[in-house]
Amino acid sequence: MSSAVLPMEGAAASPRLESFSYDDEIVRKFLWATFIWGLVGMLVGLIVALQLANPIFNQTEWLSFGRLRPLHTNAVIFAFAGNAFFTGAYYSTQRLLKARMFSDALSKFHFWGWQAIIVSAALTLPLGFTQAKEYAELEWPIDIAIAVVWVAFGINFVGTMVKRRERHLYVALWFYVASIVTVAILHIFNNLSMPAGLFKSYSIYAGVQDAFMQWWYGHNAVAFFLTTPFLGLMYYFMPKAAEGPVFSYKLSILHFWSLVFLYIWAGPHHLHYTALPEWASTVGMLFSVMLWAPSWGGMINGLLTLRGAWHKVAEDPILKFFVLAVTAYGMSTFEGPLLSIKSVNALAHYTDWIIAHVHTGALGWNGFLTFGMVYWLLPRLFQTPIYSKRLMELHFWIATFGILLYIVAIYSAGVTQGLMWRAFDETGRLAYPDFVETVVRLLPMYWLRVAGGSLYIVGMLLFGWNILMTWRKRPAKYEVPVITAPALAKKYVPEPSHVGAPVPAGLWARFAAAGWHRTWERMPITFTVLTTIAVVVASLFEIIPTFLIRSNVPTIATVQPYTPLELAGRDLYIAEGCFNCHSQMVRPFRHETERFGEYSKPGESVYEHPFLWGSRRIGPDLARVGGKYPHLWHVRHFENPPSITARSIMPAYPHFLTKTLDFEQIQSRVDAMAMLGVPYGDAVNQAPAMARAQATEIAAEIERQGGPAGLGDKQIVAMVAYMQRLGMDLKRQPTTVGVAK
Amino acid sequence: MKLSDIMGYANLAVYAEVAMVIFLIVFLAIAVRLWLPGRQQALRDAARLPLDDDPTPAATPRGSTHG
Structure with a gap:
């Protein structure tokens, strides 16, 4: 909280001007962490890809596929994408709110706390400490640490909104707020468990209910850790790079509210045809299909932000990264609802199709948005021109081919295996009764994945080289610009454009002029609370029946506990x-x-x-x-x-x-x-x-x-x-x- | 009597539908509100917020970002 308050001479008539500076040091820290963990997570990904192509790569107990695969997913989601989100959020939030972060100490605590959690994940997962819930594998002491660090981030974020100097909360901030509150709720409720020692615990939920909670969490981890935060980044950094405002601000608002209302219900589509009650999986399917509309609305909004700037895409690699990222968002959010339709899911579930789907989103949307954002930030954070634009171009093309190679191979693998499982011969018997036949058929495609993933990692190395060389050219001392902005008046005074407006006549017009939605937006805490309510209410209406209506889980007399x-x-x-x-x-x-x-x-x-x-x-x-x-x-x-x-x-x-x-x-x-x-x-x-x-x-x-x-x-x-x-x-x-x- | 019995008899299924209708109404209200004539200028101003915020020293040959 280092912003000095300096009353300005001669500004008596207008609101008091305050001077402050932005904390870019924390943004630089998160940027480095993004690259380092991204590289680590992807290298672990390469190892697990090799292990699937040939089991000879499983050499030791600690580095076998079953232990490394969760390390790969956790590292790329929470370490790479997480740090990327924090990089962009700390940079954009301060500027959009015209305020330094609420507390530098909390920012540092967030940074070091998060990195410590990642290190503890990298140590405990290979040792076999796991809760066995996807993307929530980390054991309970680490879960508590995550909750503490996340709450610190939340306090820091809301505190900054409270002391802001910009009346309107830009839509990117709404996406950040929704992400922060929802991730907290998801994390806490899915990880409730009974410890049985320091590194062992059992989920308090069992069977159907645990599955339900896990995929309520699992799907929303995708929604509120990989989608909404990155949409927030998109709505800030794409206009920056395109040097023009977002195509439609209205569409961005609709995009936001429909995602918040719909996403939370979609989880059960991960459990089609399992022992989950039929109604729950139907609800999950319907809400997933409805997600088509806002997701594509958002994608179109992102792409059309480049209206009038398309000629720049050819020469500006940053815009190329953004265009491919948004396209990948469109592709994976088209495919997601498709996969949630039960009949499609019957073929795709348990196969590599899902892996291909995830990697379109992760490599394309999260990866490329991160690359574009970081390249845009480099000259601004290190205050020197970027080291090499040609390397950026090269990175773009290599990584794009890498993604294509990866997903084409793995889509083929998924469909191949799905079809082989369900194939019958003319006598009505399984055409491939030996399961291993349906696995070895995929091995050539697994090798192609190794090649595609390796290309993506080569791109990552070029990315790192560019960051390093730009950093080396930084000035001896970073310039820290002092910004002046008027403090917000305690009471809302209508902006000039509203003052001259005629007094509205009629009930509807008065309702409209009351500006209730703008009033929400002006009250950050109220806004946060309302977003939370929307998420919690939707969750409860889906979850409560599964937990409390007995008929949903019929008991079987012969089912006994394990010895x-x-x-x-x-x-x-x-x-x-x-x-x-x-x-x-x-x-x-x-x-x-x-x-x-x-x-x-x-x-x-x-x-x-x-x-x-x-x-x-x-x-x-x-x-x-x-x-x-x-x-x-x-x-x-x-x-x-x-x-x-x-x-x-x-x-x-x-x-x-x-x-x-x-x-x-x-x-x-x-x-x-x-x-x-x-x-x-x-x-x-x-x-x-x-x-x-x-x-x-x-x-x-x-x-x-x-x-x-x-x-x-x-x-x-x-x-x-x-x-x-x-x-x-x-x-x-x-x-x-x-x-x- | 267990909580699950009470919940079972309470027939709460209808509440989920009520919640959905409420969500739909809120969503429609937000949508309608967006297209009201009085708000268009404010929304245009809001859309420009990211472009008006950056006094960082221009380190690239890109043009400055003035709204």
């Missing part, structure tokens, strides 16, 4: 990130029930904290794997997958056979589950003993089948116990059931 050993196996399954490749959700289609078995019921997952339905099938579904193979099959398969399935791309888990299972730890896990209402009975007192007994049995059985001896205290027995349990509840007779043996 302590099975629970320990499930924790290993989570830690290894198996859910990144294996679903546990058989959809009610003939081709799925033929391949995997009986379709999944909502009542089956009432003790699933968290749900493990998965979102992608790189390997087969596991919901019905219990009893399908002997114990020894699993032991051999975990030790070396190709020894069972020759062309398997699954990483090997030989450490399951050598690492000792921590039996004592199981008690705290069972206790946490019991606290969440899972009826554990005797197990709350004697989990380790029960687990040991079951482990001895399984180890003996493995030995009987001709496997290695002495596995009784190894992790593998827990994994086998869990695998053999999956899907068994439905086959049990109600009378023979005991409470958690």
Whole structure:
């Protein structure tokens, strides 16, 4: 809060003039973080792409696909796109509000706090600490840190709005406000969990409800972390680069409100044909389809902002980046509603089609908007002309070809696999009954993805080189311009254009002149609260019925909690990130029930904290794997997958056979589950003993089948116990059931 | 009696429809308001806000951004 208040001489008649300066130091910090984490996140992306193309790239336990894939997604979303949003938001907010940030200390806390969170994510995810919820994998201590840092950012932002010197809040700021409040709500409610140790917790929701919360969060993480913040940036930086105002300010307002009203309902489209109630998935579909209108309105608004400036696009790489970004926004928001239509989703879900869709948005929209914005900012932040315009051009073309190569390959992979799964031969049997056939068919396309992604990373290196070389030419001391602007009067005085207006006659005209919407916009806190209400109310109306109307989750008498050993196996399954490749959700289609078995019921997952339905099938579904193979099959398969399935791309888990299972730890896990209402009975007192007994049995059985001896205290027995349990509840007779043996 | 029973009997499904209608009305009001003749100049001024804010030393050969 370093803005000095200097009453100006001779300005007595007009409002008091104040002098202040903008904090660009914080913007420079976020800009560096954007590049560094962007490069790291994309390199991890390259590693996971290689691991899919050839499992030989899974070399160590800590860097196997299941652990690295969440690191890739978290790094590019929260570290790259997050820091990019903060870069643009700190630059534009101060200028749009004609005020320095509310508190320099909070700005610094936000910056260093966020970077510390990213580092902790980069350390904990490879170690296998995960909540198993997509884009919300980080464990509870880090979640608390995220909430604290985010609230600090929110306070700093709202504080700046309160002390602003510009009456009207420009539409970009609305997008920032909506993003900040909604992300806070989503993050807090999706991450509510019961700790079972410092780096382990279980979601307080189970099964259908957990799935519902997760995709309410997951979809809105896309909406309010990757879409609305970047739309705010678009509405600020595109007019800047095009040197003209946005095409239609009215359209931008409609764009804003319709996104806020619609997005929050769209989450269930991630759960079509799963055990989610039908009505919820229909609501999700309808609202997603409605999103077509505002998304394309916004895209058109962005593109037409270049009206009269199209000739500049040919020579200005910044505009090129923006045009491609907005086009990618249009493409991915066209495709999103399409994918949310149930019949399309039936083909696309669990396949690479979704991965291609996401990368159109992430590489095209978020990446290119960030590149354009940073290139525009470089000369202004480092106060020297940009190092090389030719490198910018080169970056643009290389990255564009990279995206094309990536998405064309992965779209083909998605459609190929989707069609192969559902293909029947003339006798009515599955045409590709061996799941691995549908995977190896994709490998050439996975190599093309490696090539496309590598090109994008080459572009990223050119980007970094340009940043570095521009930075090196910076002046010895940055000039900090002093800005003067009148303070806002406490009471609103109509602007000159309104003063001469005739007194409105008639009810409608008076209503119109009352300017209630402008009054909202003038009251930042009221505006923030109203936006929050819109988001919360929409969420509650969708969420409450799933949680509180009993008929939505019919119970099944034979469904019992996992035994302590099975629970320990499930924790290993989570830690290894198996859910990144294996679903546990058989959809009610003939081709799925033929391949995997009986379709999944909502009542089956009432003790699933968290749900493990998965979102992608790189390997087969596991919901019905219990009893399908002997114990020894699993032991051999975990030790070396190709020894069972020759062309398997699954990483090997030989450490399951050598690492000792921590039996004592199981008690705290069972206790946490019991606290969440899972009826554990005797197990709350004697989990380790029960687990040991079951482990001895399984180890003996493995030995009987001709496997290695002495596995009784190894992790593998827990994994086998869990695998053999999956899907068994439905086959049990109600009378023979005991409470958690 | 559990909360879920009470909620089940309360038949809250209709509330979601009411909420949707309210949202629709608010949205239409916002839309209608945008096209009222009295506001056009104010909106044009607002659209120019990003262009009038930057006194940073011009470091590029680009033209200055005056509204």
